[in-house]
Amino acid sequence: MNAPAAASALSAQAFKSEVKPVWCPGCGDFSVLSAITKALSMLELRPENVAIVSGIGCSSRIPAYTSCYGFHGVHGRALPVATGLKVARPDLTVLATGGDGDGYSIGGNHFLHACRRNADITYVVMDNHVYGMTKGQPSPTTEPAWPSKLSPQGTGLREFHPLVIALAAGANFIARGFSGDPNGVARLIVQAIRHPGFSFVEVLSPCVTFRPDQRSWKEMARPAAVEATDDPARAARRLMTDDGFNIGVLYTGKRKPYAPTATGAAQQPSALEKGFEL
Amino acid sequence: MTTKKARKRAPAPRKPVTEPRERSGAYADFMAQAYTMELEAVQRYTEFAEQMEVHNNPEVAQLFRKLATIEGLHAKQILEEMGWSQAPGPAHAQQWEGGEPPESAPMSEVHYRMTPWHALELALDNELRAEKFFAAIAKSSRTPAEVRKLAAEMADEEAEHVRLVREWMKRVPRPDPDWNRDPDPPFLGD
Ligand SMILES: Cc1ncc(C[n+]2csc(CCOP(=O)(O)OP(=O)(O)O)c2C)c(N)n1
Ligand code: SF4
Numbered sequence: 001m002n003a004p005a006a007a008s009a010l011s012a013q014a015f016k017s018e019v020k021p022v023w024c025p026g027c028g029d030f031s032v033l034s035a036i037t038k039a040l041s042m043l044e045l046r047p048e049n050v051a052i053v054s055g056i057g058c059s060s061r062i063p064a065y066t067s068c069y070g071f072h073g074v075h076g077r078a079l080p081v082a083t084g085l086k087v088a089r090p091d092l093t094v095l096a097t098g099g100d101g102d103g104y105s106i107g108g109n110h111f112l113h114a115c116r117r118n119a120d121i122t123y124v125v126m127d128n129h130v131y132g133m134t135k136g137q138p139s140p141t142t143e144p145a146w147p148s149k150l151s152p153q154g155t156g157l158r159e160f161h162p163l164v165i166a167l168a169a170g171a172n173f174i175a176r177g178f179s180g181d182p183n184g185v186a187r188l189i190v191q192a193i194r195h196p197g198f199s200f201v202e203v204l205s206p207c208v209t210f211r212p213d214q215r216s217w218k219e220m221a222r223p224a225a226v227e228a229t230d231d232p233a234r235a236a237r238r239l240m241t242d243d244g245f246n247i248g249v250l251y252t253g254k255r256k257p258y259a260p261t262a263t264g265a266a267q268q269p270s271a272l273e274k275g276f277e278l
Numbered sequence: 279m280t281t282k283k284a285r286k287r288a289p290a291p292r293k294p295v296t297e298p299r300e301r302s303g304a305y306a307d308f309m310a311q312a313y314t315m316e317l318e319a320v321q322r323y324t325e326f327a328e329q330m331e332v333h334n335n336p337e338v339a340q341l342f343r344k345l346a347t348i349e350g351l352h353a354k355q356i357l358e359e360m361g362w363s364q365a366p367g368p369a370h371a372q373q374w375e376g377g378e379p380p381e382s383a384p385m386s387e388v389h390y391r392m393t394p395w396h397a398l399e400l401a402l403d404n405e406l407r408a409e410k411f412f413a414a415i416a417k418s419s420r421t422p423a424e425v426r427k428l429a430a431e432m433a434d435e436e437a438e439h440v441r442l443v444r445e446w447m448k449r450v451p452r453p454d455p456d457w458n459r460d461p462d463p464p465f466l467g468d
Contacts, residue, residue, distance in 0.1 A: 011369070025389055026386050026388050041368065042370050183378060
């Protein structure tokens with residue numbers, strides 16, 4: 001008897017590198033790495049056709065752990081690099097990855113403009129509501145009353161709402177996942193990559209070391225009760241009242257992705273280099 | 279320890295429930311799912327072992343590797359039994375209730391200071407979930423008869439694994455109450 005048809009696709013394992021993650025055991029980022037590699041396998045892509053760009057942070061270490069092209073860049077600057085790469089090499093599947101500190105704090109301005117530009121890239125943010133790598137400082141998504149050594153009474157500041165901001169700024173696909181369901185996150189990433197334009201996938205990814213309280217996310221995360229909408233006004237109403245734990249695709253827009261209008265010849269790196277000749 | 283224990287727990291080849299030519303597509307699909315479950319368990323235990331190696335917890339790393347070896351033998355047995363020369367379809371083609379295969383412990387359930395007892399506790403939960411999974415298939419009236427018989431057999435095997443892991447746990451010291459206390463904790467200094 002023949003085995004049920006084995007696809008010619010590479011296994012998820014083939015998208016992992018030899019470098020072993022140094023994350024704390026139990027960190028949600030392990031699941032996100034697994035989800036990304038599963039998604040690339042599901043899409044039957046090949047490592048040489050994918051580039052993963054990141055900034056700085058525990059979560060931003062992901063490119064090194066994959067066998068794809070990777071760029072572990074400057075803190076907060078994953079998106080401009082990813083956008084530039086996609087414009088120069090539209091044939092590549094480009095992902096940007098990072099944390100809430102990287103993406104919403106120092107990289108907040110780039111986040112707005114990447115949504116607005118709508119280049120055909122996928123941005124996966126591992127949101128743990130804290131700066132993990134630098135030992136537990138509050139981030140833009142930290143709850144106002146969360147006490148830490150640096151803010152014993154909490155910051156008292158209202159949280160940043162990444163999904164609402166992404167919608168207002170023009171992101172074309174918005175989803176939320178939870179690292180406790182890596183296969184679910186993988187399916188979201190597949191849809192995000194397939195959807196044209198700027199796709200934003202926010203993944204609740206607990207930091208077990210500095211936010212052990214986030215273990216309770218397991219009980220809080222639940223599938224969104226309603227289907228994704230392509231109507232920005234409906235999506236806005238929904239996201240504005242969202243408690244941060246609705247999981248699934250929440251918005252699928254119809255904006256045309258950004259594509260440079262320059263001729264093919266002008267896009268060649270050699271042609272661009274000419275402008276910088278001394 | 280690895281080889282001796284692995285051999286001890288290696289599954290005896292299961293007598294096929296039906297002759298190969300009588301096996302239906304549902305039978306093959308079921309075996310493909312069982313194979314994926316074992317394979318994902320191998321990968322999860324291996325990942326846990328690697329995490330423990332990175333965090334200098336060699337004893338638990340070795341134990342996770344041993345568990346991966348055991349699950350690997352189960353996976354191999356399915357391939358042999360079905361006469362498959364290659365792995366059946368991609369792992370992600372399978373859908374699991376609760377998101378993950380029953381024999382894959384949640385990734386959040388490990389700690390850099392965990393002890394062998396904790397690792398076995400995870401293995402026990404995995405085997406219990408697997409037993410429940412196969413038992414439910416065996417009981418379902420929607421399952422074709424030949425698959426039901428096989429699922430019942432697999433549920434019995436998982437029950438035997440539960441017993442073996444429980445025995446194993448008796449031979450391993452229970453963790454101290456403050457097993458996760460780190461004298462140099464990774465918290466932000468004053
Ligand atoms: C320009 C610059 N400023 C500050 C830092 C210090 N720094 C490194 S990582 C980080 C925050 C990381 O938090 P996040 O992006 O949420 O990632 P996590 O570690 O939680 O995954 C900061 C502030 C830096 N590396 N570079
Ligand atoms: S500090 Fe937090 S975010 Fe960083 S690896 Fe550890 S658990 Fe993950």
